[in-house]
Amino acid sequence: xxxxxxxxxxxxxxxLVLLGLFLAPVLxxxxxxxxxxxxxxxxxxxxxxxxxxxLLTDDYYREIIGRTLWMGSLVTFLxxxxxxxxxxxxxxxxxxxxxxxxxxxxxxxxxxxxxxxxGWITLLANRGVVNNLLMDxxxxxxxxxxxxxxxxxxxxxTHIYLPFMVLMxxxxxxxxxxxxxxAAATLAASKLRIxxxxxxxxxxxxxxxxxxxxxxLTISALVTPRLLGGPAYKVMxxxxxxxxxxxxxxxxxxxxxxxxxxxxLLIIWGAGRVARKWSGxxx
Amino acid sequence: xxxxxxxxxxxxxxxxxxxxxxxxxxxxLSSFTETxxxxxxxxxxxxxxxxxxxxxxxxxxxxxxxxxxxxxxxLTSMVLGTAxxxxxxxxxxxxxxxxxxxxxxxxxxxxxxxxxxxxQFYAHLGWRGNFFALVASHVVLTSPYVVRAxxxxxxxxxxxxxxxxGTLGAGGFTAFRLVTLPLLKPGLVAGGFFSFxxxxxxxxxxxxxxxPGQSTLPxxxxxxxDQGGVDPGLAAIxxxxxxxxxxxxxxxxxxxxxxxxx
Amino acid sequence: xxxxxxxxxxxxxxxxxxVDGVSLAIExxxxxxxxxxxxxxxxxxxxxxxxxxxxxxxxxxxxxxxxTRTPVARRDIGLVFQSxxxxxxxxxxxxxxxxxxxxxxxxxxxxxxxxxxxxxVQLAHLADRFPRQLSGGQQQRVxxxxxxxxxxxxxxxxxxxxxxxxxxxxxxxxxxxxxxxxLGITSVFVTHDQSEAMSISDRICILAQGRIQQFSSPEAIxxxxxxxxxxxxxxxxxxxxxxxxDGSIAIGGGLALPVRPGEAAQxxxxxxxxxxxxIGVLPAGADGGLHGRVxxxxxxGSRVQYVADLAPGVEIVAEVDAAGPSGGFEPGxxxxxxxxxxRAFVAPVAAGAGA
Numbered sequence: 001x002x003x004x005x006x007x008x009x010x011x012x013x014x015x016l017v018l019l020g021l022f023l024a025p026v027l028x029x030x031x032x033x034x035x036x037x038x039x040x041x042x043x044x045x046x047x048x049x050x051x052x053x054x055l056l057t058d059d060y061y062r063e064i065i066g067r068t069l070w071m072g073s074l075v076t077f078l079x080x081x082x083x084x085x086x087x088x089x090x091x092x093x094x095x096x097x098x099x100x101x102x103x104x105x106x107x108x109x110x111x112x113x114x115x116x117x118x119g120w121i122t123l124l125a126n127r128g129v130v131n132n133l134l135m136d137x138x139x140x141x142x143x144x145x146x147x148x149x150x151x152x153x154x155x156x157x158t159h160i161y162l163p164f165m166v167l168m169x170x171x172x173x174x175x176x177x178x179x180x181x182x183a184a185a186t187l188a189a190s191k192l193r194i195x196x197x198x199x200x201x202x203x204x205x206x207x208x209x210x211x212x213x214x215x216x217l218t219i220s221a222l223v224t225p226r227l228l229g230g231p232a233y234k235v236m237x238x239x240x241x242x243x244x245x246x247x248x249x250x251x252x253x254x255x256x257x258x259x260x261x262x263x264x265l266l267i268i269w270g271a272g273r274v275a276r277k278w279s280g281x282x283x
Numbered sequence: 284x285x286x287x288x289x290x291x292x293x294x295x296x297x298x299x300x301x302x303x304x305x306x307x308x309x310x311x312l313s314s315f316t317e318t319x320x321x322x323x324x325x326x327x328x329x330x331x332x333x334x335x336x337x338x339x340x341x342x343x344x345x346x347x348x349x350x351x352x353x354x355x356x357x358l359t360s361m362v363l364g365t366a367x368x369x370x371x372x373x374x375x376x377x378x379x380x381x382x383x384x385x386x387x388x389x390x391x392x393x394x395x396x397x398x399x400x401x402x403q404f405y406a407h408l409g410w411r412g413n414f415f416a417l418v419a420s421h422v423v424l425t426s427p428y429v430v431r432a433x434x435x436x437x438x439x440x441x442x443x444x445x446x447x448x449g450t451l452g453a454g455g456f457t458a459f460r461l462v463t464l465p466l467l468k469p470g471l472v473a474g475g476f477f478s479f480x481x482x483x484x485x486x487x488x489x490x491x492x493x494x495p496g497q498s499t500l501p502x503x504x505x506x507x508x509d510q511g512g513v514d515p516g517l518a519a520i521x522x523x524x525x526x527x528x529x530x531x532x533x534x535x536x537x538x539x540x541x542x543x544x545x
Numbered sequence: 546x547x548x549x550x551x552x553x554x555x556x557x558x559x560x561x562x563x564v565d566g567v568s569l570a571i572e573x574x575x576x577x578x579x580x581x582x583x584x585x586x587x588x589x590x591x592x593x594x595x596x597x598x599x600x601x602x603x604x605x606x607x608x609x610x611x612x613t614r615t616p617v618a619r620r621d622i623g624l625v626f627q628s629x630x631x632x633x634x635x636x637x638x639x640x641x642x643x644x645x646x647x648x649x650x651x652x653x654x655x656x657x658x659x660x661x662x663x664x665x666v667q668l669a670h671l672a673d674r675f676p677r678q679l680s681g682g683q684q685q686r687v688x689x690x691x692x693x694x695x696x697x698x699x700x701x702x703x704x705x706x707x708x709x710x711x712x713x714x715x716x717x718x719x720x721x722x723x724x725x726x727x728l729g730i731t732s733v734f735v736t737h738d739q740s741e742a743m744s745i746s747d748r749i750c751i752l753a754q755g756r757i758q759q760f761s762s763p764e765a766i767x768x769x770x771x772x773x774x775x776x777x778x779x780x781x782x783x784x785x786x787x788x789x790x791d792g793s794i795a796i797g798g799g800l801a802l803p804v805r806p807g808e809a810a811q812x813x814x815x816x817x818x819x820x821x822x823x824i825g826v827l828p829a830g831a832d833g834g835l836h837g838r839v840x841x842x843x844x845x846g847s848r849v850q851y852v853a854d855l856a857p858g859v860e861i862v863a864e865v866d867a868a869g870p871s872g873g874f875e876p877g878x879x880x881x882x883x884x885x886x887x888r889a890f891v892a893p894v895a896a897g898a899g900a
Contacts (some may be wrong), residue, residue, distance in 0.1 A: 007375025011382060014363035014426055022389060022397060022423045025404035032403060082299045089296035092288045101300060103536065108303045110480045110528050114501045115521040118508060119306020122313060122323055122518075129309055129323045162303060213391065220393030222487040223501075227508050237395045237487070244399050244491065254403070257396040264393055446597050446617070447630035450701075451691070452647030454618030461643075465634045 026261070033255035043251060051255035061239075065259070068235040071153055072219040078158040079165040079214045080207065087169035088199075102170075109163040117227040120156040121147065124228070152228040153235070157218050164217070165210040172206020173199070205278055212271040216264050236260050311525055314518035321513050332519035342503070342520060349500040352414075353482035356421035360478045361471060363422070364429030369463075371430075372437035383434065390427045394487040397423065402491035412494015420492060421482045428477035436470025437463075469539035476535045480528070500524070547608030547698045548573050549594070549731055554603035556589050556755075563589050565755035566603070571748075574729040576722065578742035581752035582778070587735045588703060590752075594733060595701050596620045607698055618647075623692030623730075625705040629684045631676040637663070637687050638672040644695040662694035663687075665724060682713045689721070693728060700725065700732040706741065718745050739779055743767070751775050768888075776818040776890035783824075783861050786816040786894055794891070798856025800835065802884065804891045818890040824863035825883035826851055826871040834881030837861065839874050853882060 033051055036044040055061045090101045108116060123129045124146040131143040146152050176199055184194045222237040229238065236256060243253030288296070309323055314332055316325035336342050367386060371379045389397065401420050402411070410416035440463055448458035486501050493502065500520070507517055549571040556564040564586040571577045579587035592598040594605055596617030604613045612620055623644070632640050641659045650658060663669045666686035676684055685705065692700060706714045706721075722745050725732050736742050742749050743763045751758040751766065751774075758778075759771040770776035777784060785796040793801035794815055802817055827834055837853040840860070849867045851874065854860050861882055865871040874880055 007370040007373075010366040010370035011376060014367040014386065014430075015382065017363065017419060017422055017426070018386060018389075021401065021404075021419055022392075023385075025400035026396065029400050029403055082302070085292055085295040086299040089288045089292050092292075101296070103532065104300050105303065107529060107532060108307060110484075110532060111307060112484050112501055112504075112521070112524050112528070114484075114486060114504045114508070115310060115524055116306050118504065118513070118517060118521055119310040121508065121513060122309050122321060123306060132323075159303065159306065162299075216391050216393075220395055222395045223505060227505070231509075237393070240395055240399060241487075241490075244402065250399075250403065253399060257393070257399050260393050261396050264391070268391060441628065441630070443626050443628050443630040444632060446595075447624065447626060447632070447691075448643070449597065449617040450595055450620075450622055450624040451644035451695070452618050452621075453643070454616055457618075457647075462632055 029254045029257065032251055033258055035251050037249040037251045039249075051251050052259070055252070055256055055259060061256075064234050064236060064239055067150070068219050068237075069263075071150065071157070071225075071235060072215045074150075074154045075157045075161060075218045076211045076215045078154065079162050080211060082158070083162055083165035083169055083210070084207075087166050087173055090166070090170050091173040105163045105166050108159070113160065113223045114227070116160060117156055117224045120152070120159065120224075120228055124152050124155065147228060148230040148233050153225055153233075156224045156228045157221060160221070160224055161214045161217055165214050168206055168210030168213065169203065172203040172209075175206075176202045205275055208271060208275060208278075212267060216267060220260060220264060307525055310518050311522045314515055314522040316515050316518075319515070321515055321518060332515040333523070336516050336520045336523070341498075342500075345498045345500045345503045348497065349483055352418060352421060352499060353479050355418045356425050356482045357475050357478040359418065359422050360426040360429045361475050364426045364474065364478075365433050365467070365471065367426075368430045368433035368437060369459075372434055373442065383430070386430050387427045389423050390431075394424070394485070398488040398491040401488065405492060411492060412497060417489070417492050420488055421485065424485060424488060425478035425481045428481060429471070429474035432470040432474030432477065433467060436467045440466045472535060472539045476531065480531075547731055549699060549733070550606040551590070551594070552604045552606070554590065554593060554605065555601045556586070556593060556598065557601045562755050564593070564600075567752075567755070567757055568603075569750055569757065569760055571731055571733065573731055574726075575747045576725050576732040576734060576745065578734045578736055578746040578749045579752060580736055580739060580742040580749050581758075583737060584754075585752040586755040587737075587752050591624075591701055591703055591733060591735045594699070595622055595624050620699075621695075621697050622699045622701055623695065623697040624701045624703065625688050625692045627704045627707060629676075629688040629705075629708075631684055631687055631691070633676055635675075636672065637668065637674050637676070637679070640676070640687055641672075641691045641694050644691065644697075648695055650695075658694060662690040665693065665727075666690045666720075682709055682717070685709060685717065689724070693724070693730070696728070697730065700728075700730045702732065702734040702736075704736055705734075707736075707738070714741070721745065751778065753778075770818075770890050773816060773818060773890065773892055773894075780820050781862070781864075782821065783819045784816060785819070786814065789813055789815045796859060798859040800856055800859060802889075803886060804889075805887070810893075814894040815891060816894050817886075819884055819886075820888065821850065821862050821864035823885040823888045824861065825885070826853075826863050826865050826874060827881045827883055829879035829881055831881040831883070834883040835861075837880055837882050839876050839878045839880055842874065842876055851880075853880060855882070 032043070034047050034049065036046065036048050036050060038044055055065075086101070086105070090098050093101070121128070125131070126143040126145065126147070128146075130146065131140075134140045135143070146155070180202070181194055181198055184198050189197070219235075220237050221235075222241055225235045226238045226241065229235065231242070234242070237260070240253050240256050240260065243249045243256060313321055313323045313325050315328050315330070316322055317327035317329045317331075318325075367382075370376055371383050371386075376382070397420075405411045405413070405416055444462050444466070445458045448462045453461055484501060485499075486505050489499050490502050490505070493499070498506075504517060504520065550569075552568050554564055554567045555562065567586070567590060569577075579590060581587050589598060593600045596612070596615060600613060604611055606612065607620075632643065635643070638659055641662050642655055645655055645658055659672070660669055663672055666689055668683060668686050668690065671679065671683065676687065679687065685708075688705065706717050709717060718741060734742070734745060746763060748760060748762055749766055750760045753774050759766055759775045761769075761771075766775060767779055770779060776782065785794060785802065787795040787797065789804070789811060790801070792806060793803045794817055795801050796817075804815070804817070825834070829836065835855055837855045839851050839853050841852040843850045844867065847867055848864050849872045850862065850864045852860060852862050863882060
C-alpha cells in the first residue's frame with residue numbers, strides 16, 4: 001500500500017465521522033428552516049422564506065442580533081485590553097515566571113465552563129461578593145445590577161475567552177525578533193515609541209487572529225449568556241436554545257442557527273482575506 | 284533598553300492573572316460554608332456539602348456518565364485523529380491543507396448550531412439518547428484537538444527518521460510503532476488531555492442529545508443553576524471539578540511539559 | 546558485500562527526467578562517489594538504490610539479484626543520512642542496536658556487535674548518551690556505526706559530511722575510507738564536493754542533468770576529462786572559446802592558443818579548458834610565453850594565485866608554488882605566462898553534453 005491509498009485509508013475514518021455527523025447534519029437542516037412552524041401540529045408542507053425575513057425584520061429579533069454582535073465586540077476589545085499587557089509580560093519575563101503564568105492562564109481555560117459561570121453568579125449577584133464589598137466600604141448604598149444584563153455577560157465572557165487571547169498574543173509577541181527592537185533602540189527610539197512603532201504593528205496578525213477567535217466564540221456562546229443573562233436577556237445562542245427546547249419551533253430555531261453560522265463564516269472569511277493581504281504586504 | 288518588564292507592567296499582569304482565578308477561588312471557598320445558602324465569605328467550615336453530593340446517586344451517575352463519555356470520545360479521537368494527522372502531515376493524499384482545515388472546523392464553528400443540527404439528525408434516525416451516538420458527536424468536537432496537537436508534533440519528526448528505520452529493516456507499521464509513535468507521545472498526551480476536558484466540559488451539544496433520565500455532570504449543574512438553585516452543594520461539586528482539573532493539569536505538565544502544546 | 550549494478554535506471558516527475566537512463570556497475574568492496582552539481586540526480590539515484598524512491602524504469606541488482614521492487618526494509622542496506630536521522634528517543638546503544646534487533650540478533654551477541662560497531666567509530670564510551678547530548682561529529686559517528694552494525698551488503702552515504710566543519714570533515718574522510726576498506730562493503734557515496742569525492746573514492750561517477758558524464762578513477766577524471774562539463778567541473782580552470790585557425794584558437798585581443806593537430810576541423814568554434822596549475826608564470830620576455838600583466842595576487846598557503854590580463858578583456862588565472870621562483874611577482878608587474886597546452890582540454894563547442 002502506498003501513496004494516496006494509504007492516505008485515504010488513514011484519513012477516511014475521521015473524515016467520515018465529520019462528514020456524517022457535522023457537515024451532513026448542518027446541511028440537512030436547511031429544508032427545515034424553509035417551512036413554517038404551526039404550533040401543535042408541527043411543520044407546514046409549503047416552502048417559505050418567512051423564518052428568515054421575520055428574524056431580519058422583526059425588531060425583537062433584530063435587537064437580539066444587534067445585542068449579540070455588540071457583546072462580541074465589547075468582549076473582544078476587553079480581552080485585547082487585558083490580554084496584551086499580560087501576554088507582553090509573559091513574553092518578556094524569565095522562563096520560570098512565564099511557565100507559572102502560563103499554567104495560571106490555562107487553568108481557568110480547562111475549568112468547566114458551567115463552574116466558571118457559577119463563580120461569576122456568586123461574584124456579581126445583587127447580594128454577591130462584589131456588591132457586598134462595595135457596600136461594606138461605603139462606595140455604594142444599594143447594589144449595582146450586574147447580572148441579567150450586558151455588564152454580567154461581558155464580564156463573564158471576557159473571563160472565559162481571555163486565555164485564548166493571551167495565548168495567541170503570547171505567540172505573536174514571542175515571534176517579534178528582539179534584534180528589530182534593539183535596532184530601534186540603537187536608533188535612539190524611546191521604549192514607548194519602540195512599542196507603538198515596532199512591537200504593536202508586528203503583532204497585528206496575532207491580534208487579528210486572537211480577536212476573531214474571541215469574537216466568534218463569544219457570539220456563539222450558550223452556557224455563560226444563559227446563566228448570567230437568565231431566560232429573559234437573550235442573545236442568539238440562547239434564543240436558538242429556547243426555540244428548540246422551550247417553544248419547539250424548530251424551523252425558526254434552525255433559521256436562526258443558519259444566520260449565526262453565516263455571521264461566523266463571514267467573519268472568518270473576511271479575517272482570512274485581511275490576513276492574506278497583510279502577509280502579502282510583508283513578503 | 285532593559286529586557287525586564289517594568290513594575291507597572293508586572294502589576295497589570297498580576298491583576299489580570301488574579302482576575303482569571305477569581306471565580307475559581309470564590310466557588311472553592313464558598314463550598315465550605317456551614318450555611319444552607321451560598322454565601323461569601325463562607326460562614327464557618329464544613330465538608331458536609333461534599334458528603335451530601337458524593338452520596339447522592341443522581342450526582343454520582345452524572346459523574347460516571349460524563350467520565351465514560353469523555354473517555355470513550357477521547358480514545359476514539361486519539362486513534363482516528365492520529366491516523367488522519369499522519370496522512371495529512373506526510374501529504375499522503377491530495378488536498379491535505381483543505382482536509383486539515385475541515386477537520387479543524389469544529390473548533391470555531393458555533394457549537395450550539397452543531398447541537399441543534401445533530402438534534403434533528405438524531406431525532407430523525409431515532410438515535411437521541413443513544414450513548415454511542417453521543418460519543419460520536421463528542422468525537423466531532425474533541426478530534427480537532429488531537430489532530431492539531433499531532434500535526435504540530437509530527438512537524439518535528441522528520442520523514443528521515445522513518446526512512447532510517449526502513450533502511451535498518453523496520454518497514455511500515457514497525458517503523459511507526461518504534462520511532463514515530465514514541466516521538467508523538469507528548470503531542471498525543473496533550474491532545475488527549477484537551478480532548479478529555481472538552482468532552483467533559485461540553486453543554487451546548489450534549490444538552491440537545493440526551494435522552495430522558497440521562498445527564499452529564501455539566502448539563503446537570505447547568506440545569507440546576509438555570510432553574511434557580513444556587514446552593515453550596517453545587518459549589519461542592521464544582522470544587523471537586525476544580526481539584527480534578529488542577530491535578531490533571533499538573534500531571535500533564537510534569538509528564539510532557541504540556542504548556543508547549545496550548 | 547556484493548556487486549551493485551544499475552541498468553538504464555530512470556526517474557521522472559511528469560515531463561522532467563531527473564535520472565535519465567543511468568547504467569553502471571560497482572564492484573564488490575568498491576567505494577564509488579556520485580558527484581555533480583545540485584539537481585544532477587545523484588541523491589535521487591541513491592534513494593532509488595535504498596528503496597526510498599520507486600524508479601520510473603530500469604533495474605537495480607545486488608549480487609545478481611533484482612531488488613528494484615524490494616521494499617526498503619528487506620534490502621539489507623545501510624544508509625547514512627545527511628541529517629544523521631538518529632532516533633532522538635533512543636540512546637546511542639539503542640540506535641546502533643536498532644538494525645541488529647530487526648535482524649533477530651538478541652542477548653549477548655547483540656551487546657557484542659553494538660560494542661564492536663561503536664568501537665570502530667571510537668564511541669564505545671558514549672553508549673548510554675542520547676543523541677542530543679552529542680556533538681555534531683559524534684552524532685555523525687553514531688549514524689555511521691548504526692549503518693554498519695548489521696554488516697549490510699551495501700553502504701549508502703547521502704552527503705554525510707556536509708554538516709561538519711572543514712577540519713573534522715578532512716579527518717572523517719580518512720576514517721571513513723579506512724573503515725570501508727576494513728569492512729569491504731560495497732559503498733555508494735553522494736557528494737557535491739569534488740575534493741571529498743577525489744580523496745575518498747575508488748572511482749567517481751560524474752553526473753549532470755540525470756546522465757553519467759564520466760565514470761572513472763579520480764586520476765583519470767582529473768587528467769583526462771571526457772567532455773567540457775567534466776573538464777570545467779573538476780579542478781579550477783580558465784576557459785577560452787574561439788574559432789580554430791591554422792592550428793590555434795583565436796581567443797580575442799589578437800591572441801592565439803596553439804592546439805595539438807587533429808583536435809577539431811579548421812574554422813570550427815572550439816573551446817579550451819586550462820587548469821590554473823597548468824600555467825607557468827615567468828619573468829617578462831621568457832621564451833614561449835604569452836605576455837601579461839599581473840592584476841591581483843592572492844596567497845593561499847602553499848600556493849600563490851595570480852590574476853593577469855593578457856589583453857584588454859582577456860584575463861587568465863594561474864596558480865604556482867609559493868616557495869618556487871614564480872611565487873614573488875607583484876600586481877602591476879609584467880610577466881610571461883606559459884600555458885601547457887598538452888594538458889588542456891580542447892573540444893568543439895557544444896560537443897560536450899550537459900555543459
